[in-house]
Amino acid sequence: MERVDLLVLGAGVAGVYAALAAEERGAKVLLLSKDPLPSGSTPWAQGGVAFPLDEADLEAHLQDTLRAGRGLVEERVARSILEEAPRHLERLLALGLPFHPQPTREGGHSRARVRHLGGDRSGLFLLRELLARLKSPILEGYMAVSLLLEGERVAGALALGPEGVKEVRAGAVLLATGGLGRLFPVTTNPEGATGDGMALAYLAGATLRDLEFVQFHPTALPDGSLVSEACRGEGAILINAQGQRFMPRYDPLAELAPRDVVARAVHRERARTGGVYLDLRPIPHLESRFPTVVAAARALGLDPLKEPVPVAPAAHYAMGGVKTDLQGFTGIPGLYAAGEVASTGFHGANRLASNSLLEGLVMGQRAAEAALQDLTSPKAPEPLPAYLLDPIYLETLRQRMGQAAGVVRRCEDLAEALAFMTALPLKEVVPGLQEGSLGLRPALEAGNLAFLARLLLRMALFREESRGAHFREDFPQAGGAAYHLEAEGPYLHRVPVGV
Ligand SMILES: Cc1cc2nc3c(=O)[nH]c(=O)nc-3n(C[C@H](O)[C@H](O)[C@H](O)COP(=O)(O)OP(=O)(O)OC[C@H]3O[C@@H](n4cnc5c(N)ncnc54)[C@H](O)[C@@H]3O)c2cc1C
Structure with missing residues (x-):
């Protein structure tokens, strides 16, 4: 058993940048990465990081973000992230990161403001440079499979690694586990993008929001x-x-x-x-x-x-995820989230290109700072609902998700897929699973994906409108006022934007 101040689950941009911030403040930090480094979507990012060019461009960048997000961006959140962005660019330049001096323009941006490095290998170069400056240890090949509770506070995790199960106790846990692209048959995401952090957070009682918005x-x-x-x-x-x-x-x-x-x-x-x-x-x-x-x-x-x-x-990208506040707090004492796993409200119904690495940087640092603060003055506990996972056959699930919840969606397909997944008797579809022909990790990942698939289908079915990345052929127009969908325990709530 190991004890640290901050346990960071994930070593992409959000996790590594958060760990850098925490260790600079003197904290004892440990990172886990399910896959060998460099892992996650970060090293695959090609375009770069969007930074407002100057004070005047901040407003234009905000407007582009709001336009892309189709009424679902939390303006307060977007403004606060964009206002802080230039500080992070300065910091990265001061650290010596070789950004190309000429910004590029990407889809949805009214100006050329995306900074890239390493040609079209921006994410890989960014992550390598950050990793080179990190002093805290990273356990590679360790998959977090369960969050540990002390009373009603998240106080560590159990991880499955090459040498069996490892227990890590921590003052706070930061989820930085990335997205859920592997729910679909064709995806740009790496193999490990199986929504683990979202499933772990939900099981610990956190709220998942806007899962139906997949870019x-x-x-x-x-x-x-x-x-x-x-x-x-x-x-x-x-x-x-x-x-x-x-x-x-x-x-x-x-x-x-x-x-x-x-x-x-x-x-x-x-x-x-x-x-x-x-x-x-x-x-x-x-x-x-x-x-x-x-x-x-x-x-x-x-x-x-x-x-x-x-x-x-x-x-390609999950706009939804674990709901957090502006400090990356999930509402569950001791549990924070940053990067693609989180839903801050920055991306709304559709992410503006290259805004996600930026969010990973800004929110990674904020979450680390808030988590360390939390060690000295803990936040109040909230009740934890329980939820049961059913493993399900992964390929069938992906095909169903591609057909029913892909670029164009319809009520019948969504309802049919949801009924299929809810009723599917595991033994008939994957006789091999019981006999152990699948390893433990794929079975656990399948469990996470199966659970997220049901929630995503429920949200996509419930949202009878088309907005941003969510297109319903049977409801091709945007509805009235924009609202988020939040899942808390077994319930779905409509929450107006800005609340
Ligand atoms: C091909 C591609 C191109 C992109 N291009 C751009 C771009 O140009 N600009 C931009 O802004 N965004 C881009 N994006 C999106 C962006 O790369 C991601 O949103 C961002 O990198 C996510 O960072 P993250 O730190 O949240 O997670 P990730 O970088 O995905 O890292 C997740 C980490 O969590 C670990 N992990 C996962 N589950 C577990 C577990 N159970 N236990 C332990 N560890 C776990 C993984 O091993 C990994 O270390 C692109 C994405 C892709 C796929």
């Missing part, structure tokens, strides 16, 4: 590899199987329209003409500017320097 990246290669938004920012053009450019018909911003608009247009044109392709040849110095994209295409036998490459939408 589908409009341009993934057939294997889920991402073709960065920045490619369209720098001149790449979408064409259908008839060789026609179609985005100007869907939105005045054409290829630079918000992600949900481009994803639906790509979905429709694929259905209508049989395929959609991205022509990357208009980008100057394509190979040196976007080496990852070129390599990923070549690995599939495609040559983007010579021909347009086939693209399709893929599950």
